[in-house]
Amino acid sequence: MTTTVAKAEEGTASPYALSHLDSLESEAVHIFREVAGEFENPVILFSGGKDSIVMLHLALKAFAPAPVPFSLLHVDTGHNFPEVLEYRDRVVDAHGLRLHVASVQDYIDRGTLRERPDGTRNPLQTLPLTEKIQSEKFDAVFGGGRRDEEKARAKERVFSLRDEFSQWDPRRQRPELWNLYNGRHAPGEHVRVFPLSNWTELDVWQYIAREGIELPEIYFAHDREVFRRGGMWLTAGEWGGPKDGETVEKRLVRYRTVGDMSCTGAVDSDAVTLDDVIAEIAASRLTERGATRADDKMSEAAMEDRKREGYF
Amino acid sequence: MSTITSEELSATTLLRFATAGSVDDGKSTLVGRLLHDSKSILTDQLEAVERVSASRGQDAPDLALLTDGLRAEREQGITIDVAYRYFATPRRRFILADTPGHVQYTRNMVTGASTAELTVILVDARNGVVEQTRRHAAIAALLRVPHVVLAVNKMDLVEYRESVFAQIAEEFTAYASELGVPEVTAIPISALAGDNVVDPSANMDWYGGPTFLEHLETVPVSHDLAHCHARLPVQYVIRPQTAEHPDYRGYAGQIAAGTFHVGEAVTVLPSGRTSTISGIDLLGRPVDAAWTTQSVTVLLSDDIDISRGDLIVPTKDAPATTQDVEATVCHVADQPLTVGHRVLIKHGTRTVKAIVKDIPSRLTLDDLSLHPHPGQLVANDIGRVKIRTSEPLPVDSYADSRRTGSFILIDPADGTTLTAGMVGESFAAPEPVKDESDDDGWDF
Numbered sequence: 090m091t092t093t094v095a096k097a098e099e100g101t102a103s104p105y106a107l108s109h110l111d112s113l114e115s116e117a118v119h120i121f122r123e124v125a126g127e128f129e130n131p132v133i134l135f136s137g138g139k140d141s142i143v144m145l146h147l148a149l150k151a152f153a154p155a156p157v158p159f160s161l162l163h164v165d166t167g168h169n170f171p172e173v174l175e176y177r178d179r180v181v182d183a184h185g186l187r188l189h190v191a192s193v194q195d196y197i198d199r200g201t202l203r204e205r206p207d208g209t210r211n212p213l214q215t216l217p218l219t220e221k222i223q224s225e226k227f228d229a230v231f232g233g234g235r236r237d238e239e240k241a242r243a244k245e246r247v248f249s250l251r252d253e254f255s256q257w258d259p260r261r262q263r264p265e266l267w268n269l270y271n272g273r274h275a276p277g278e279h280v281r282v283f284p285l286s287n288w289t290e291l292d293v294w295q296y297i298a299r300e301g302i303e304l305p306e307i308y309f310a311h312d313r314e315v316f317r318r319g320g321m322w323l324t325a326g327e328w329g330g331p332k333d334g335e336t337v338e339k340r341l342v343r344y345r346t347v348g349d350m351s352c353t354g355a356v357d358s359d360a361v362t363l364d365d366v367i368a369e370i371a372a373s374r375l376t377e378r379g380a381t382r383a384d385d386k387m388s389e390a391a392m393e394d395r396k397r398e399g400y401f
Numbered sequence: 402m403s404t405i406t407s408e409e410l411s412a413t414t415l416l417r418f419a420t421a422g423s424v425d426d427g428k429s430t431l432v433g434r435l436l437h438d439s440k441s442i443l444t445d446q447l448e449a450v451e452r453v454s455a456s457r458g459q460d461a462p463d464l465a466l467l468t469d470g471l472r473a474e475r476e477q478g479i480t481i482d483v484a485y486r487y488f489a490t491p492r493r494r495f496i497l498a499d500t501p502g503h504v505q506y507t508r509n510m511v512t513g514a515s516t517a518e519l520t521v522i523l524v525d526a527r528n529g530v531v532e533q534t535r536r537h538a539a540i541a542a543l544l545r546v547p548h549v550v551l552a553v554n555k556m557d558l559v560e561y562r563e564s565v566f567a568q569i570a571e572e573f574t575a576y577a578s579e580l581g582v583p584e585v586t587a588i589p590i591s592a593l594a595g596d597n598v599v600d601p602s603a604n605m606d607w608y609g610g611p612t613f614l615e616h617l618e619t620v621p622v623s624h625d626l627a628h629c630h631a632r633l634p635v636q637y638v639i640r641p642q643t644a645e646h647p648d649y650r651g652y653a654g655q656i657a658a659g660t661f662h663v664g665e666a667v668t669v670l671p672s673g674r675t676s677t678i679s680g681i682d683l684l685g686r687p688v689d690a691a692w693t694t695q696s697v698t699v700l701l702s703d704d705i706d707i708s709r710g711d712l713i714v715p716t717k718d719a720p721a722t723t724q725d726v727e728a729t730v731c732h733v734a735d736q737p738l739t740v741g742h743r744v745l746i747k748h749g750t751r752t753v754k755a756i757v758k759d760i761p762s763r764l765t766l767d768d769l770s771l772h773p774h775p776g777q778l779v780a781n782d783i784g785r786v787k788i789r790t791s792e793p794l795p796v797d798s799y800a801d802s803r804r805t806g807s808f809i810l811i812d813p814a815d816g817t818t819l820t821a822g823m824v825g826e827s828f829a830a831p832e833p834v835k836d837e838s839d840d841d842g843w844d845f
Contacts, residue, residue, distance in 0.1 A: 105623045105660075105692050109415035109494040118684065118696040119655040122636040126709045126750065150684045151696070154649060155641035237487045244482050250816075259482070263818040264508060264733045266515040268655070269747050269809045273816030287496055289487045375445050 110296050114147065117284040119268060120247060121151040124229045124282055125158050127272045131229035131282075132189065132222075135161040137173035138347035139304055140233030140285055142180075143293055146302050147284060148231075149184065159231070160187040164218050166210040167194035168328040168350040176305040189225060191217035208329030209352045215399045219255040222279055229272070231282050237289045238377070241393035247286050253277040255399025290345075290377050291370050298363040309366070310343045310358045321354025345370075345377045413489070414622050419498040419513035419546070421537040422523035427554045431523065431592035432486070432499055435614065438599040441488035483509050492618040507540065507766070507781040511731040511821060514544040515807070518622055521550045522573075526559045526589075529569045535576060536766040542580035542828050543729060543783065545803055548620050549577060549585045552613060557591040561604040581829020586620075588613050626692050630720070630797060631659030632805045633713040634749035639698055651682060651698035652707055657749065657804035658797075659715075660692040661699065666716040669707050670795035675716055676701040693804075710751035712795045712805070720805075722793035726755075728808070728822040729764075729799075730786050732778040738786070738810070738820055739777045746790055746822075748808040754791040755810070761785045764827070778820070786822070798825035 107115065124131050133148060135141045148157045163177060181188045193213050196202040202213050222230060236243045246262050248270045263271050272280050285293070297304065315322040315338065316331040323330055325337050328351050342355035343366075360366045422428035436442045450462045486497045498513030500506075514520055520541040524534050541549050551573050559565045570587035577585050588597055589608055596602035599614045611619065639651040661667075665678045680700035681691050691697045699713060707713075714720065726746075732738050738757060746755040763775040763784040778784045788810075799806030810820040 105626050106414050106621075107623075107694065109413050112415045112694065114684070115655060115694055115696040119636070122653050122655075122696070123750070126637045151653070152637075152639060153685055154643075154646045155639045156643075236485050243484055243486075262482070264512045264821070265818075266512055266733075266809060266821045267804060267807045268516070269807065271747065271809065271811055271816065271818045273745075273811055275816070287485070287487070289489075289494075291489070292494070373443070375443055 110292065110299060113288055113292055114150075114296070116268075116287065117144075117147045118151040120270070120282060120284040121148050121231075123270055124231070124272070125152070128229040128280070130225070130227050131159045131231065132162045132225070132227045133157075133159050133231040134218075134233065135163050135177065135188075136233075136347065137163070137169075137177040137180075137305060138233065139293055139297065139308060140235065142302060142304060143288075143296060144231055144233050144284060145180065145184075146300060156185065160189060162189045162191065162218075162221060162225075162227070162230070164214045164221075165190050165192045165194070166214060166349040166351075167192065167197070168210055168326075170305070170307055170324070170344075170347065170350060172305045172307050173347055189221060191221040193217055207351075209349065210328075211349045211352050212395060212400075214349075215255070215395065219399045222255065223253065223277075227279060228274065229280050229282050231284060233285055234283050235285050235288050235290075235293075245283060245286065247283055248272055249281040249283065250274055251279050251281055251399065255279075257281075257397050257399070259393070259397075291367070294363065294367050294370055298367060305347065307344045307347065310341055310361045312339055313342050313355060314338070315340055315342060315355055322356070323354060324350055326350060413491070413493050415494045415496065416519065416617060416620065416622055417496045417498070417517050418519040418521065418617065419500060419510070419517040420521045420523070421500055421510050421513075421540070422521075426523045426525045427592045428499075428523050431521075431552065431554065431590070431598065431613075432497065434592050434595060434598050436486065436488055438595070439488050439490050439614070441486075483513050490614065490618060495617065507536075507731060507783065508733045510537070510540050511544060511733070514540060514546050515803075515821065517544075517546050519548040519550060519617070519620055520546045521552055523552045523554050524569060524573070526553050526555045526565055526569065530572050530576065532767045534573065535768075538573070538577050538580060538582065539766045539769065542577065542582050543731075543823065545800060545823075545829075547583065549582050550613070550616060551577075551585055551587040552592075553587060553589045554592050556589045556596060556602075556605065557594045561589075561596075561602070563605070563607040566608075583829070586610070586616055588616065623693075626660050629659040629693070630718050630802055630805075631661050631715050632657040632749075632797070632802060633661060633697075633699060634751070634805070635707060635709055635711045635713060636750050637709055638707065649700075650704070651700050652711075652713065653696070653698045654713075654750065655696045656691060656693045658693050658802045660690055661697075661713075661715075662690045663688075667701070667713050668716045668719045669705065670712045670714060670719065671722045671793045672706065672711070674705045674707075676703040676705055678702075710749075712749060712751075714795070720795045720797050722795045724790045724793050725758075726788045726790060726794065726796055726808075726822075726824060728786055728788070728824045729827040730778070730784055730810075730820045730822040732780055732782045732784070732820050734812070734817050734819045735780055736812070736817065736819070737777040737779045743813065744788075744819060745811040745813050746788065746794070746808050747811060748794050748796060749805055751792075751794065752811070753794065754813070755788050757786055757810075758789050759787040761787065785827070786820075788822075796824045799823035800825055800829060 193210050196217055234242050246265050314325050316335045343358040344355050360369045454462045484499045488495050500509040500513040522537045553566050553569050566589040574585045590597045597612045633654045633656050635652045635654050637653045639653050641649050663678050668675050679702040681688050682698040740760055742757040744755050745752050763772040797806040806824045808822045809818055812819055
């Protein structure tokens, strides 16, 4: 990169040109309003991670001064960061939202799902998610997935049709032209909607900074007891770590993504403010999933396989 | 490495552009170099690509693997679907719709071009303008992409000769302007050697224009809105009905074209009722004026019946409504479109029933020849259709407004997106080409 930042120049200096954050915001708001206009019972997948927090912020702006016409759904793996659960409940309270929870632990307790030998619960989320969508008859399900995250996601539509088993068939996707989204679906089917499709990780952070959006503290550098597994720093805890040979140490870390504790790694970081985080991401040479997600390292097509089965 | 503050990065604009090229013209190399030289390929991505390329016995990393994200694509070594890539320079954020060259070619390029402000058409300097180049130019012209870049690639293989470039640029520009393409920028490059992609070439002193990336960074992304018809499709009516806002009634939508002002007299279509804009709410901030492509909520001074699907327009500049739509379409579904087909038409935020009354002709993009009365259109066909709608629609000509001049046809039975349509004449030029069916009465 060059060392000077060129401001809008001749040719781009039109007073009508929107900044990239304004363009992305306007596009996402348009998507939320299309869904509100065309669907009966939409829900926002809300994990307490930064992408779902930005989704909720956009939804609040899209319908203000009226309340958000959607409820929230959290798929709870049982391995949550306590700071994130606390944040979730506070946000739900503050905005008078309705929260649904689909619990992986309940499925394990009932014997419907079985704990995997590696202790990872990420792949176990698909069944509780799908059954909750069916039982609550959600017809549109907002996800915070972004196309820049992962190459199977790069092929995802903004409106993505799912059958009654939540399955995704990448070869039978509807072409999406202009901003004309096609939300037609049969009873039992639903549409996954991705308002942040065109956002990058950096856009999300810049938007958080611009809008002054509050995040769970684990996104910023803090001292934490961690241990090394599969090239990542994982948080020690009841979910299954450390095991034999793994040693716990205290490090200055932060999380770039928030997911199941068993497969979400922390990164060494001293970024304590939003500007620190933005500078760190702008300089990072690793993608956020490459740096922090054990589940995507399983195979070349790990994400595609999970998406086909109905994952987020 | 510079430090860029969030404020400076926020000030950048966004350019959506599309690339088109056939298999061997170096499109992957160009895109790869753009991403690589703008430091948009990250270490773990590059390592993964290198690993897979090496395991296939390839010498160099195959950058197509970066977005050939589907198992079927990797197995077959082809790109099946439009791939969106994201990169940024300190000047601008880019969204690139990278359209594959072989499978479902037309459908994918039409999809990519529909939201693009700029299309890059690649030619091999050794081959010049070929049939496929003409096809790409025709799609860019049909979709009214405002800016077209002709990237004359592999200049290193023609000794960087100016005469080769000049001849290709001249031939292409002449063809494109016949089709009504408003602007062509020709750039001589070597994607492999890096000439004029990001850095100026040391081998082509005779070229005084911008490099490829410089052009992408500086091309205007918005136009003279004063001359655009203002259009606001209503997506949703916001009525809080709360103690705090008992009477608030706002019409939410994304401005499809032009500018709206507080105090302006507006008409609501198709009803034809009129009122005055009493306020514009720009996502929580009251403003005096708003323009495309802002998402806004508009308040009117009269309590009139407005709902999703209506179009708010300036009273002095309202389009006619019609139940008879004539358009150029690209058929995108596997099942054919036939005369008599009962469909749904989605135009703006309104979806109504419609019937395909006639398919007067099909267009061959290679030579722009017309085939009268084909009876049906199959996937990737471009053709003219006449549609009768069950309710009047306020359509604009696509030439005037890409958003309110476009529509999709949907199969009411299974919801398939059948066809993408552009209202009005196909190309901007009045009599661009001669064809064998002059007596048919249809000119493309």
